[in-house]
Amino acid sequence: MSTDQQLARTRGRRWLVPAVGLLCGVGYVAVFLARGDPGMAAGGFAIMAGYTLFLVLLSRRSEAVALLRGEVEDERRQIISLRAAALTGHVLILVVLTGFAIELTRGNSAHPWDLLAAVGGVTYLLATVFFTRRG
Amino acid sequence: MRNDVRALRRTRALSQQELGQALGVSRQTVNAIEQGRYDPSLPLAIRMARYFGRTVEEIFHVD
Known part of the structure; x- marks a missing residue:
């Protein structure tokens, strides 16, 4: 282009x-x-x-x-945007896992934290496979 | 990585904005490269080298 x-x-x-x-x-x-x-x-x-x-x-x-x-x-701004998105994702995953653990220790159902954690985990796994194959 | 982008740009009397426009990047990206805060990708480094009529190694120096 x-x-x-x-x-x-x-x-x-x-x-x-x-x-x-x-x-x-x-x-x-x-x-x-x-x-x-x-x-x-x-x-x-x-x-x-x-x-x-x-x-x-x-x-x-x-x-x-x-x-x-x-x-x-440009490429630098794309990298900044990717880093910001990755950090946001990490913080969200940490919050979801913390919520999941807190609900379990309270003896409650871990819903909807379990579903969110599963979606996050599966997305990360699929994205890793996809981007690894893409080179 | 050290580089001679600022010196080369000044020899051509270009502003960071003008060089950025010529290379298809923002003024801030040119500034970040000049200050060594950002190492450009290989395609951008080659684009810069071609723009200044140099090789990549003549512009960018591994410390």
Whole structure:
């Protein structure tokens, strides 16, 4: 892919995350209005709109905000994004395993921690096999 | 890894932004490479070498 094509793709992707953010805000409005809670509807939309505005206004000044906005156009930013995703995954797995162990020691059912741990474990296993074969 | 990217860029009177655009990477990535905080992949190192008319070994030096 040429540099021009990459830049065009990146420009298009720059608006994807803000658009999804606003869409989530609209989703909050729909869900909370359906539940008869206009305060939470307005609050949810304000939070998502504020976050979207934060991304749009500060992505030129901060590389971290640019990454949060989805501007992952070069190899270094892709590596940063992968590392952040991997760390997030590790923290989530640690939380799930801790929840699983706590529920078991309390003598309770480990549900839904057991299911989450199983999904995490199987995904990690399959991903390892897939990426090993892919080289 | 040490490198001569900053010196080569300055000889061509390029900003980090301009070099980044020429190579298809961000200004911050050029800065990270110049400061030795990030070692580029082989394809990017070759792209840089071709851009400056050098070999990869002439630009990047293993400590």
